[in-house]
Amino acid sequence: MGRGVNLLLFTDSDRPEVGHIRVTDRRLKHLNEVLKSKPGDRVAVGEIGGQTGSGEILQINSEAALLATQLDTSPPPKLPLSLVLAMPRPKMLRRILRTIAESGVGRLHLINSYRVEKSYWQTPLLKESMLRDYLCQGLEQARDTVLPPVTIHRQFKPFVEDLLPAMTRERLSLLAHPGNHLPCPRGVTDETLLVIGPEGGFIPYEVDKLQQAGCQAVSLGPRILRVENAVSNLLGRLF
Structure with a gap:
């Protein structure tokens, strides 16, 4: 957890018993240093892949925090969107991962x-643990768990020959590309x-292959x- 955290995320491994979670790592640091939490305080919590709700801090020190949780709210719905992105610079990918999750x-x-x-x-950054960490930062901001x-x-x-044609079938499939295309x-x-x-941008050969697979340039x-x-601009415009 860091700046912009609106939800304390946890997994089943954080649950010592039903209805309670024990957190350490950066989540504990946020509770102690940013929120300056004390027993009796309540924070928003969410189980990754599950519901959100509230957690009451029962105990907290420099090593761990114990919270009693009550989960009663479904996470917000996802956009009906699959994003296909050419691999960006790692520094930029970190920001994009947070953006798409948020x-x-x-x-x-x-x-x-x-x-x-x-x-x-x-x-x-392509290791599963690191991808998950940056995606979770976006989920924390948006109060999402999925x-x-x-x-x-x-x-x-x-990808473009064997997988993409089936992915574009029966859905709006768009290729964002500079040029004289439909808006x-x-x-x-x-x-x-x-x-x-x-x-x-994509080179002309790649644009042709993407269009042959069913994508419309916009x-x-x-x-x-x-x-x-x-x-960010495309997500805001489309939805």
Whole structure:
């Protein structure tokens, strides 16, 4: 937990017995240093993959906090969106992971592209534990508990030829790409797949393959946006 934390997330491993949780790590640090919590205080809590509610602090010190929990509220619904994103720079990916979890994106696919540097794929950020940590930071902000699945595709051609055609079937499938294309739609309610390219955009071959797989190219206008800004702008415009 850190700045902007609105929910203390926990898992079954934090539960010593039914109705109670014991927290340590950065969550305890937040309770002690930011909230300056004491016994009797209540905080918003949520079980990852489950409900949200409130937790009353029973005991707290420098080593752990024990809370009595009452979970009674479903997490907010996800957007009907699968985001396909060319692998960005790791520093940018951290921010994007928080953004998509906070915004309620349903699923994330990270794909390769000609303009994706090979070194990006070596980042430890792609380890499941690190992906989970940055996604949880977004969930904490939004008071959500459901982690969006992240799938990694290290080769472009197998993804676009073998997987993407089935993914675009019976859903609105959009390729955000600079150029003279139809404007990106607004106020979408249908199941949607959105593809966003790397810094510098997809090369023409990749654009052709994505369109052949069922994606329609759309534009946000004449401005060329950084990838993280394109993600935020497109999510805000579509939904």
